[in-house]
Amino acid sequence: MSSTTRDSFHSRLGFVLASAGAAIGLGNIWGFPTQVANNGGGAFLLVYLVVTVLLALPALYAEVYIGNQMQTNPVAALKKACGERFGKIGESAGIIGLIGALMMLSFYTIVAGWMLAHSLSPVAQMLGSTESSTWLASSSTLRNIIFTPVFIVLTAAIVHQGVHAGIERWSSRLMPLLLVMLLGLIIYILQQEGAMKGVELYLIPDFSQITDANLIIAAMGQAFFSLAIGVGAMMVYGSYMKKDQDIGKLVLSIAALDTFIAFIAGLLIIPALFVALHHGQQVFENGKLIGQGQLIFQILPSLFSSFGFIGLLLTFALFTLLSIAALTSTISSTEVVVAYLVEAKSMSRKYATNGVSLLVLIASMLIIINFEVIFALVIQLLTTILQPLMSLFYFIVVGWIWHRGNKLTDLAQLQNNKKLQLFGFYLRYICPTLLIVVFIHLAF
Structure with a gap:
């Protein structure tokens, strides 16, 4: 596909919202609060913020920058950036990124299907179909086999429309809706008895845990997953922006919005746990949550059920919120592979989207069965x-x-930008060193 016909984002805001949508997903609203609850509350929050600034943010910049400068899919972008000498290595790394995107989609669409099913459960209850409501909230294999493809089809329907008409347009609609629903739930939960104890745990760090290596590694994994780094999503989105943009400001906007959503999601989930505790539910066992899945699928729905009809509305809002967060993430991961097939294999967007969706469906079914x-x-x-x-x-x-x-x-010298020069030094020496130290710790 030639550069003159290549689809693109039509505004900076559209790019930021789409990229933030790629980053803001279940990792922010479900995974992050769970990690906080299991890893010292405010201690994890503090380490997460430090790791984000020191490592995840520079990695996000590097990924978006490569895509923006090369104006092509991740495989071709890395091949071109690596030059003739290391081009094959760059191409191979790009393909590994595609595999990572498919890996993410293979499990993410399953979890997204859970969210979609759970969002319909209170609707069935309101309509008087208790049996359907119970089945939708179950963890049966049949339910997963039905709702995973439904979510894959939803994702494909948006990606099929293209970058501007599909991804940018829907991200600009879904992200504000996600924020409004999240803030509404927070306001309600913080008014309940027991909520302030959760706020205290969340915001006051236990400094004795800050040097815990497992906590640091968990925070690093959460930061990279939360910002959708390493699977090519940010690279391909960066390639859809014009080259004259200030990448630094755009990346800061994405990271700030992503971190803000993760932070306020903690203000919903952690206080909600303590509200449930106040209502007599077992939430912790040996200092840990009794189960990550139980947090979202048992503890909170059980708490909301005690609120009567309001509880049904809260359950619907929570799982609709999670479904939206999941959708904006699956869109970006699908686009990574679709962009490669369209540009490198000359497929139409329709066939590329259908092919990727079929591949994800097969992989997710294998995971469901095993x-x-x-x-x-x-x-x-x-x-x-x-x-x-x-x-x-x-x-x-x-x-x-x-x-x-x-x-x-x-570039820094051309622009006489000393900050960019310093950042280039940091990216070249400090970031790789920090990551290598972490890998050595993981290995030994």
């Missing part, structure tokens, strides 16, 4: 190994390989 064995393994491989490794590769490309590591330095 859930206990594969599900957690895929998530762990993606978040603690593949995403950080890809981020390390981005640092190496921008800091060492691309124009012999002088791409950012040359």
Whole structure:
């Protein structure tokens, strides 16, 4: 596909909202509060913010910058950035990123299907169909086999429309809706008895846990997963923006919005846990949540059920919120592979989208059938190994390989930008060193 016919974002706001949508997902609204509850409350929050600033934000910049400068899909972008000498390595890394995107979609669409089913459960209850409501809120294999494809079709319907007409337009609608629903739920929960104890746990760090290596690694995995780094989503979105944009400001906007949503999601979920505790529910066991899935699928629905009809509305709002968050993330991961197929294999967007959707469907069905064995393994491989490794590769490309590591330095000198020069040094030396130290710790 030629550059003259390539689809693109039509505004900076559209790019920021779409990119924030890619970043803001279940990892923010479900995963982040769960990690906070299990890892020292405010201690995890503090470490997460530090890791985001020191590592995740520079990695996000590197990924968006490569895509924006190359104006093509991640595989071709990394191949071009690595030059003739290392082009094959760059191309291989890009393909690994595509595999990462497919891995993410394979488990993410399953979880998204859960959210969609649970959002319909209170609706069925309101309509008087108790049996349907119970089934929708169950964890049956049949339900998963039905709702996973439904979510894949929803994602495909938006991606099929293209970058501007589909991704940008729907992100601009869904992201404000997500924020309004989240704030509404927070306002309601914070008025309930017991909520302030949760706020205290969330905001006051236990400094004795801050140096815990497991906490730091968990925070790093959460930060990379939350910002959707390492699977090519941010690279392909960056490629859909014109090259004259201030990437630094755009990346800061994305990261700030993503972190803000994660932070306020904690203000919903953690206080809600303590409201449930106040109502006599068992929430913690040996200092840990009694189960990550139970937080969203048992504890909170059980709490809301005690509120009568209002509780049904709250349950609907919560799971609709989570469904929206999941949808904006699956859109971006699907677009990564679709962009490659359209540009490198000359497929039409329709056939590329359908092909990716079919591949994701097959992979997700395999996980559903072998859930206990594969599900957690895929998530762990993606978040603690593949995403950080890809981020390390981005640092190496921008800091060492691309124009012999002088791409950012040359730009900084051209613009007489001392801050960018300093950032180039940080990206070249400090970021890879920090990540390598983490990998050494994981290995030994």
